[in-house]
Amino acid sequence: MVCIIHGFPNSVSALRFEWAWQNPDKSRRLRDIKLKKDKKESPFQFRLRILSNLLNSDPWKRLSLNFRWLMPEYETQFPEKFNNLTHIERKFGLVQKEGEMVPKDPQDYESIKPCSICKNNISTISELVRCQTKNICGSHFHIYCLAKKALTESKEFDTCLIPIKGRCPRCFGTWRWGDLIQDQRTLIQISQIAGENLKIFNAEKLIPKNSTVG
Ligand SMILES: [Zn+2]
Numbered sequence: 327m328v329c330i331i332h333g334f335p336n337s338v339s340a341l342r343f344e345w346a347w348q349n350p351d352k353s354r355r356l357r358d359i360k361l362k363k364d365k366k367e368s369p370f371q372f373r374l375r376i377l378s379n380l381l382n383s384d385p386w387k388r389l390s391l392n393f394r395w396l397m398p399e400y401e402t403q404f405p406e407k408f409n410n411l412t413h414i415e416r417k418f419g420l421v422q423k424e425g426e427m428v429p430k431d432p433q434d435y436e437s438i439k440p441c442s443i444c445k446n447n448i449s450t451i452s453e454l455v456r457c458q459t460k461n462i463c464g465s466h467f468h469i470y471c472l473a474k475k476a477l478t479e480s481k482e483f484d485t486c487l488i489p490i491k492g493r494c495p496r497c498f499g500t501w502r503w504g505d506l507i508q509d510q511r512t513l514i515q516i517s518q519i520a521g522e523n524l525k526i527f528n529a530e531k532l533i534p535k536n537s538t539v540g
């Protein structure tokens with residue numbers, strides 16, 4: 327295997343994507359384009375071209391996915407269409423399991439900060455998303471405040487519920503929505519272990535002081 331796509335919200339979404347990639351002539355998203363292998367193309371280049379079209383179609387074009395070269399020495403040039411896919415992050419090398427430590431000492435946790443947009447308190451982690459440039463900025467937001475701001479800026483507020491990407495209103499760092507949600511999921515898992523296993527009081531309102539982002 328030379329490359330993989332990862333970062334799907336769940337395994338059903340990943341399997342659907344894989345099926346469409348392998349069956350471009352049957353996939354509802356691709357069959358009308360009638361993709362055919364060009365004589366000059368290698369089978370792999372043809373697969374990359376199918377992939378570019380797939381990542382440009384619904385619902386994949388609204389997901390924060392990662393394209394990873396597992397063996398960077400096999401990296402080839404992407405089809406032109408691929409270079410316009412700003413929601414896809416390119417990565418290299420094997421996937422590292424990003425382990426997150428669950429601190430045992432309550433002193434190693436801190437409270438959620440007020441929302442940097444509406445200035446009101448954020449009551450639990452399930453309402454929280456964090457700026458991804460945490461070491462510089464560290465802003466906290468209500469999930470709906472940041473989504474609304476980003477959708478308003480991209481003029482999608484009337485048509486979409488979930489943004490694809492945006493900017494932090496304080497430090498102007500860019501983020502992809504999928505990465506914010508992944509960070510929130512990690513914080514929720516930590517708080518569950520902290521509350522249930524370590525009996526840390528109010529764990530659903532606390533985040534580890536040194537937790538990494540992304
Ligand atoms: Zn807010």
Ligand SMILES: [Zn+2]
Pocket residue numbers: 457458459463464465494495496497498499
């Ligand atoms: Zn920020």
